[in-house]
Amino acid sequence: MRILLIEDDSAIAGDLSTFLSGKGYTVAHAANMQTAKDLLPTTNWGAVLLDWSLPDGEGIDLLPIIRKQADQASIIMMTSKGQIADRIKGLDAGADDYMVKPCDPNELLARLRAIERRRSGAASAILDCGALQIDLGRNTVTANGVPANLTGKEWAILRVLASRPDRLHSKEVLTSAIYTFDDDIGSNTLEVFISHLRRKLGRDTIQTYRGQGYRLSGYIG
Numbered sequence: 414m415r416i417l418l419i420e421d422d423s424a425i426a427g428d429l430s431t432f433l434s435g436k437g438y439t440v441a442h443a444a445n446m447q448t449a450k451d452l453l454p455t456t457n458w459g460a461v462l463l464d465w466s467l468p469d470g471e472g473i474d475l476l477p478i479i480r481k482q483a484d485q486a487s488i489i490m491m492t493s494k495g496q497i498a499d500r501i502k503g504l505d506a507g508a509d510d511y512m513v514k515p516c517d518p519n520e521l522l523a524r525l526r527a528i529e530r531r532r533s534g535a536a537s538a539i540l541d542c543g544a545l546q547i548d549l550g551r552n553t554v555t556a557n558g559v560p561a562n563l564t565g566k567e568w569a570i571l572r573v574l575a576s577r578p579d580r581l582h583s584k585e586v587l588t589s590a591i592y593t594f595d596d597d598i599g600s601n602t603l604e605v606f607i608s609h610l611r612r613k614l615g616r617d618t619i620q621t622y623r624g625q626g627y628r629l630s631g632y633i634g
Contacts, residue, residue: 414459414529414572415590416440417483419449419475420491421467425514429462432518436552437568438525439590446470453479456589458486460528462521463508465492465499476507487528491516526550529576540575543631545618547575556614566591567610570603574619574629583626 416433420426421444430440443449446469461479465472472490479488487510490503495513503511510524526549540547546555552568554561563571569591573582588603607627611619620628 414438414525414576415456416460416462416525417443417449417452417458417486418462419443419446419467419472420462420464421445422464429518429521433522433525434565436522437565437572439569439592444468446472446475449475450478453482458483460525461486461488463488463490465490465494465503473503473506480507489521489524491521523550529572532576540578542575542578542618542629544615545629545631547571549575554614556618561613563610563613566606567613570606571610574627578629581622581626581628587627 416438418426418429418440420429420442423444426442426444430442433440441452443452446467461483463472463475463479472492476488479486488508489510489512490508491512491514492499492503493514494500494503500511509528512521512524529549540549544557548554549572554563554571570587573587573590584603591603591606607619607621611617618630620630622628
């Protein structure tokens with residue numbers, strides 16, 4: 414899932430970006446409202462993490478713009494404004510969720526997982542795909558009972574595949590899930606990561622539908 418983090422504190426933004434990237438998410442950072450406005454129409458965001466107080470305005474004023482330009486994104490406001498009246502104002506203005514700083518990164522992670530479960534219709538974060546057992550809550554996967562050690566980008570791909578295991582996922586969707594705007598993307602880079610996943614999880618765990626995309630094998634719905 415691609416996340417737009419709108420946060421002017423560089424230390425907070427850096428720590429959150431590193432943490433979420435390590436959990437298989439792709440994070441782009443905007444330090445002010447104008448940068449956020451420039452980034453919003455560029456891709457399909459899964460979630461927007463929005464600070465209230467920004468150098469060039471109030472994040473709450475971005476909510477209608479986000480709703481218009483990234484209507485599929487779930488918006489979590491993360492702010493030091495912790496009064497009940499502030500929470501009500503933020504939620505009434507269009508936010509889906511509200512966290513008071515300092516935010517525990519593991520709680521944020523749990524809320525992002527809940528967003529993914531709601532979208533996929535899954536009741537649990539644990540997915541059974543035959544020889545694979547994928548736990549999106551703990552970021553663990555076992556292949557025939559043996560734990561597999563995945564890199565951040567490998568997890569990002571597996572997370573997309575596992576979020577809707579009954580569907581085909583196009584090359585474009587999977588590629589956009591693992592790269593930020595500053596990355597240099599090679600023409601066959603996705604195939605390299607898919608190859609690495611098959612080596613770690615089993616050659617038949619990911620099916621290729623030539624010209625259409627990829628899907629997990631053995632999903633038990």
